[in-house]
Amino acid sequence: MKTIVYxxxxxxxGKSVSSELAAKSLGWKYYDMDKIIEQESGKSINEIFDSNGESWFRKxxxxxxxxLSEESNCIISTGGGVPISKDNMEKMNQTGYVISLDASISTIIKRLDQNNVDGENEKTIRPKLSNFTHxxxxxxxxxxxxxxxxxxxxINTNSKTVEEVANNIVYETEKYISDLIANSLSKxxxxxxxxxxxNDQYGVFVGLDIYKNLPQVISNLTSRDKFYLLADDGSKSYMRDIQKIFELAGKNTTTFVIPQGESSKSLSISSKIYEWLSIEHADRxxxxxxxxxxxxxxxxGFVASTYMRGIKFILLPTTLLSMSDSSIGGKTAVDVNNIKNLVGSFYNPSLVYSDLRSLNTLPQRQISSGWAELIKHGFIKDKILLRDMMDISNYKDIDQNISEIIKRSIQIKGDIVTVDENEKYGSRIMLNYGHTLGHAIESSTNLEQYTHGEAVSIGMTFAAKLSHHLNMLSLDELDFHNNILQKFDLPIKTNNIDWDKxxxxxxxxKKVINGQINWILLETLGKSIVKNDITKEIIYKVFESM
Known part of the structure; x- marks a missing residue:
């Protein structure tokens, strides 16, 4: 991938000094066009103007x-007059990313009057500036x-140090690279x-048998030849498949396997992973x-966000639930003192790569559980998606058509997370549809009676009934809502639940504000809202219908 910043x-x-510093920070090459012309001609810029004229210099x-436009991974500091030529500006825009440094006239004059180590200043060595007044x-x-x-x-450089300007250049360069990668991946x-x-972006891939192309896709993200594979006992077979694909591509791998289950989401297991990465000499x-x-x-995600203050990571989810939900959104966490997700952060992966063939060995109950989250996206955002899901003849046999439906659902999650990355603006709360009661059911049954998707399904059924009770969702829509859940073998009723608990x-x-529960409800199928003024009496009345 060709990357040039002009x-x-x-x-x-401040072009020359800050550009050189930024290039050094990025580990890139640096070119100063004026200096190259001086070296190749054997003359200073002033001497070139005197003996050859400005037209020769511009040529x-x-x-x-x-x-230089044929180069890559470099920063090019141009002369001040280079952009005046329309052809030059077109060449720069076509072959790279152009950053302009600006400053006020008073700041520029002050800097031009400052002497360099040779006792010269910009006015004396730039012919266009000699004897120039304000x-x-x-x-x-x-x-x-x-x-x-x-x-x-x-970038306005008026009140910035050279280091600050260089940091701005590096930051914009990294955004430019990120956009190039995103464009390449989207094809x-x-x-x-x-x-x-x-601060970043990442691609999400979904398909059948796509694991074979993983090394090629990752080559857009890194040129490293060694990869660190972390899996649990239940995913060892798929990890071996990934390992073989990397080996065929000439890449080295090292692996670490943790016990399956929630108990592995701990600081003690994290510490063992840190030790493994350190022994294997993993760096930033x-x-x-x-x-x-x-x-x-x-x-x-938690280990990647904390090891050496942050390294890149990729997720290869092997359950439909993680493909549709937890792998997208940047939430990372471990459990501490039996409190789920107590310690964590928002830290995005560089890539999410979901091969639906990896679900072949998954128990059918877990497949259904994953569909709860996929269906949820339709409930809150896309009525047409719900209809297409209802038309699926056999959801247990994932073909290309079902793969496309899954992709459309995951796109909804991605769009919502993009708008409200850190849950600050309210749109991401819509993803909690069915989760308010669902989480409570999971906790009240000690995570033993229902899978996450089953608990969410019951929670969505309750929320739909509550929406109908409040004269929003029609009876026909409520019936459709419950029928689609049942089609995917998800529960809409429950027994032996302690409603008081x-x-x-x-x-x-954690979503409760000032003692008021934030309920995600449906005005209609495909359109969700938040309500926090629902009385305990109404809630218990709907409880009775469950």
Whole structure:
């Protein structure tokens, strides 16, 4: 992948020093066009203007720009006049990312008057600036302003140190690279969606037998030849398949297996993974691959976010539940003192890669559990998706048609997370449809009676009935709602549930604000809302219908 960043701007904005520092930080090559022309001609810029003239110099700038545009992984600091040429500006925009540095006239003049280590200043070594007054510099800068403003991004350097400007360049460069990667990944057949956050983005892939293409996809993200594979006992077979694919691609792997189950989501297991990574000499440029269900995904993200203050990681979920829910959204956590997800953070993966063939050995009950989350996305956002799900003849046999339906559902999750990454704006709370009561049912039964998807299914049924009771969801819609859950072998009724205990648990939910439960309800199928003014009497009345 070709990556070039061009730094343009008027003399005195800090191009050369900050560009060189940024290139060093990125581990990239650095080119200063003025210096290259001086070296190749054996003359200073002033001497070139005196002996060859400005036209000759501008021609050499254009020729050098064409030559450097064939490079990659480099920052190019241009002369102040390079962008004036329309052809030059087009070449830079076509072959890389253009950042313009800007500063006020007073700041520029102050910097131009400062001498360098050789006792020279910019005014004496730049022919266009020699004997220039404040007004003349202002005029020249104004003449070039249109060219400078046609860049991809502008950094004002007035009150910034060289280091701060360099950091800004690095930050924008990393965003540029991220966009290039996202564009490249989106062209791959199994691409599902791109989840964006404030600081990064990652692709989600869903398909059948796509694991064979994993090394090729990962090559867009890293050039490393060694990968760290983390799985649980239940995913060892799939991990071996992944290992073989990497070996065929000439890549090295090292593996670590943890016990299956929630008990592995702990600080003690995390410590063992840290030790393994350290013994294997994993550094901040390496990549950890988590292969398994939600537990593996959680601990992989947690370890990646904390080892050496953060390394990249990829999730290869092996349950439909983790594919549709926990692998997307950047939530990482471990359990402490028997409190689930007590310690964690938001830390995004570099890639989520879901091969639906990995579900072949999954118990049918777990497949149904995963469908609860997929159906939920239709309930809150897409009525047409629900109809297409209802038309599935046999959900147990995942073919290409079902694969596309799963992708559409996962896209909804990705879109919601992109809008509300850290649950600050309210839209992400819609993903909790059915979870308010579902989590309470799980806790009240000590996670032994129902799977997560089954508990959520019961919770969604309750929420739908509550929506109908409040004159939102029609009776026909309520029937459709419950029929689609039953079609996928999900429960809509429950026995032996302590409703008083469930209500108490719901009042202690982290989504409760000022003692009010935030209920996610349906105005209609495909349209969800939040209500927090529902009385205990109404809740218990709907409890009785369950």
């Amino acid at each position: 730094i343009i701007g008027f003399s005195g904005t 050499k700038e254009s020729e050098l720009l064409i030559r 007004e003349k510099i202002k005029k020249l800068k104004s003449e070039r302003s249109d060219a400078y403003s046609s860049s991809n991004y502008i 791959i057949d199994s691409f599902c969606t791109n989840v964006k956050s404030k 440029g390496d990549m950890l691959l988590g292969i398994g269900g939600g537990v593996v995904g959680d601990i992989t 469930c209500y108490e648990l719901m009042l202690n939910d």
